[in-house]
Amino acid sequence: MIASVRGPVAHVGLDRVVVEVGGVGMLVHTTPATAAGCHRGQEASLATSLVVREDSLTLYGFSGAAERDMFETVQTVSGVGPRLALAMLSVMGPDELAGALTAGDAKALSAIPGIGAKSAQRLVLELRDKVGALHGTGTPPAGAAPATPAAEPWREQVTEALVGLGWSGKQATDAVERVADAAPAGSEVATYLRLALRELRR
Template sequence: MIGRLKGTVISVSEDTAIIDVGGVGYEIYAAARVLQGFQIGEDVVLSIETLVREDLIRLFGFPSESERAAFRILQTVQGVGAKHALGILQVLTPAELYDAIAAEDLTAVCRAHGVGKKLAQRIVTELQSKVGALAATTGDGPTLVARRAVDDAPADQAVGVRADAVSALSHLGYDGVDARRAVARAAEGLDSPGVEVLIKAALKELAA
């Protein structure tokens, strides 16, 4: 299976790009935000997920291994295919997706094209037991757990604190995505904060 490609962009369409690798053109499917960042003639490096079915083989490209891993884990949910997974990663980074699942924020997941409340609920419910694996994929994002956790107990504790802080801010009327980003920024400057400390720091971030 192909897991990584390094080559030159030779064409870009709405859903795909052609990457030339040693004279061979590979058609890569990717989220729109990724494709929009491509320039014809530039060199790119992509993590690749190869989807093999009886009637087709498709390559999906991601700018990081964390996005590739999130793409995989999303498709373990019943009813979530490659299209839905790409749509979710179009509007949420892996770190934001992880936080949305931990906080049971259906609104954030529903922002993805084609994802309704029922499917969002299934994603949150089925991935609750897998949030640890998802957190481990977010090393290049703002998730505190991915950078600091060395075993399951600290990770679970940090997850709970962040989720409680996001939930509190949401109940205060702040947008879920804005609340998660503020909590993530606040957590970066604090060493294992409690919920109240994290909320106060996040409120300062939101005010700024």
């Protein structure tokens, strides 16, 4: 098991980064918020979870151990795989997700693409007693500086992230338009993404 990776960042995507470890570029799938905290050329340290399949080895990275532990815990529920688990953390974050589970807030969980009412109830039933110890805020990647301001390209990036999380293209575009003036000019992509997610969950 690869529990963590640390090294200079060679590439930053919207939901993935490449971290150089011992001369090898490790592709790490992340939430958009975690990716936004990494910067090319700077060192990052990510808690990781390696998902092994017959035809693939996929590495998922997180800003802290609490986020990684939540990612692994939600997958103990039948029907929740790594992609859905990452989407859950992308939409809610570990603290908010833990709060929804312990409070039995199935309605909030149902707002996540891919989770229906029955799935939300099952998540609450199976995880309510497990997440208490995981309730904590992840720490930013080591050496990460605040994300650089984004210009108009943020629209395409946020739309792409929302579609990747399961919303339709129209839903994503409408949400982006609604939040275009909600954040100060020059805000980082992660800020617009959080605002758009809030709009979609109303």
